[in-house]
Amino acid sequence: MRVKLEDTIDLKKIADSGQCFRWKEVADSRFRVCAFGRVRYLTQEGEKSFTIDCDQEEYQTIWKDYLDIDTDYDGIIASIDRADDFLTRAGQAGRGIRILRQDPLETLITFIISQRKNIPAIKSCVEKLCHACGSFLGNYDGEEIYSFPDLMGLSALSCQKCGGDCCTYKRAGLDSCSLGYRMPYIQDTVSRLIMNPSLIEYLDQLDDKALYEELLGFKGVGKKVANCTALFGFHRLDFFPIDVWIKRVIDQEYGGRFDHTLYSPFAGVIQQYMFYYYRQTH
DNA sequence: ACCCAGGGCCACT
DNA sequence: AGTGGCCATGGG
Numbered sequence: 001m002r003v004k005l006e007d008t009i010d011l012k013k014i015a016d017s018g019q020c021f022r023w024k025e026v027a028d029s030r031f032r033v034c035a036f037g038r039v040r041y042l043t044q045e046g047e048k049s050f051t052i053d054c055d056q057e058e059y060q061t062i063w064k065d066y067l068d069i070d071t072d073y074d075g076i077i078a079s080i081d082r083a084d085d086f087l088t089r090a091g092q093a094g095r096g097i098r099i100l101r102q103d104p105l106e107t108l109i110t111f112i113i114s115q116r117k118n119i120p121a122i123k124s125c126v127e128k129l130c131h132a133c134g135s136f137l138g139n140y141d142g143e144e145i146y147s148f149p150d151l152m153g154l155s156a157l158s159c160q161k162c163g164g165d166c167c168t169y170k171r172a173g174l175d176s177c178s179l180g181y182r183m184p185y186i187q188d189t190v191s192r193l194i195m196n197p198s199l200i201e202y203l204d205q206l207d208d209k210a211l212y213e214e215l216l217g218f219k220g221v222g223k224k225v226a227n228c229t230a231l232f233g234f235h236r237l238d239f240f241p242i243d244v245w246i247k248r249v250i251d252q253e254y255g256g257r258f259d260h261t262l263y264s265p266f267a268g269v270i271q272q273y274m275f276y277y278y279r280q281t282h
Numbered sequence: 283a284c285c286c287a288g289g290g291c292c293a294c295t
Numbered sequence: 296a297g298t299g300g301c302c303a304t305g306g307g
Contacts, residue, residue: 018288115289121305122288180303185290222290243288275288 001056004049007074009067010096011044017097017276019232021110021123022130022148026141034130036062036103037147039137047096068098068235076266077273086253087270093280094273099237104200105193106148107233112185112220114228121178128177133157133168151194158187185220192218208236231268240267249278 011031015023024032029044040063043051052063064070077091113129114122126148133153134146149156156168157179165176176183193199203214211234215226227241240260242250250258260267 111288112290114287116287116302117289117304118287118306120287120307124305176303178304180305181290181301182303220290224289228288241288244286245288279288 001054001059002045002049002051003059003069005069006048007069007072008047008096009050009069009098010047011042011050013094013097013276014100016280017094017272018119018279019228019272020100020102021119021126024141032140034137034145034147035066035106037135037137038062039140039145065101068101071098071237073098073269076263076269079263079266080270081262086249087274090273090277091270093277097269097272097276099231099235099269099272101235102232103148104204104229104233105151108189108215108218108221108229109148109154109186111225111228111232112189112218113179113182115182115220115225125178128172128174129179132172132174132177151190151197154186154190155194157183158191182220185218188219189221204234208238211236212239231271237268238265240271243275245275245278246271248282249274 011023011029012025014020015025015031022034026032026041031042033040033042041053045051052059054063074095077095080087080091082088109129110122110126113125117125130146130148131144133149133156135149135153137145137147139145156166159166159168169175169177179186196202203211206214208230211230212226215221215229216223221229224241224243227239230236231239231241240246250256260270263270
């Protein structure tokens with residue numbers, strides 16, 4: 001079906017924005033997206049329109065929320081301080097980026113993995129993890145696609161028999177999915193969630209401050225990963241993750257100090273524009 | 283071979 | 296509260 005919006009959407013920029021790691025451009029302007037155990041193709045039509053291969057009902061119940069269609073991103077760009085030259089340019093460059101409403105578990109695990117990896121390495125690591133303990137969804141573009149594993153699948157990571165380097169990997173012909181020293185972090189997080197199945201639901205209803213503190217309680221989750229998880233996995237648009245790239249922006253463009261609270265409650269959106277723009281130009 | 287990556291933990295002050 | 300060494304792995 002074809003979708004027309006009031007607001008701008010740019011699929012390529014979203015795919016390159018570092019918030020999601022399972023989008024693949026399979027042809028010009030055409031993206032294969034795997035989320036919520038489904039595989040769909042999104043194709044850019046105009047700057048405010050795209051197509052998706054699903055019916056109206058599925059779009060309304062799943063993908064409209066996922067793509068955060070109800071948030072006015074052009075309005076956020078319009079609110080950027082014109083006196084801030086860098087941010088004005090970043091906002092223009094990033095027009096069309098949206099903050100996806102991604103699955104909280106997938107986001108948490110993925111950003112624990114992300115530490116000390118570049119984006120291509122994160123992508124290949126996540127794909128290995130999906131292949132090792134996700135569900136087979138079908139063949140697409142000549143590739144076997146697997147869902148991001150649920151808690152049951154992830155629990156294979158701490159299989160008692162195999163002591164972590166699990167039989168699931170052997171079956172998939174993989175080693176430890178390149179998780180490296182993050183393996184025990186993931187295992188600990190997964191076991192906490194299995195012991196408390198309503199924990200995600202609980203986290204979701206906390207306010208920003210309380211959510212942040214709770215996220216910091218997971219092993220392997222520090223300030224940066226907690227910020228990314230809150231922003232991308234719980235759609236808390238006011239979180240402002242500071243990674244090596246944003247640190248460079250702040251140091252080189254703002255003399256070491258940038259007050260993101262100026263853009264509350266959308267500081268996280270501003271952060272995405274900075275991140276995207278700076279990476280495009282350096 | 284080399285450098286670094288959407289960092290966090292732990293042991294020090 | 297702030298700092299520095301260390302961590303496992305792979306992409307460029």
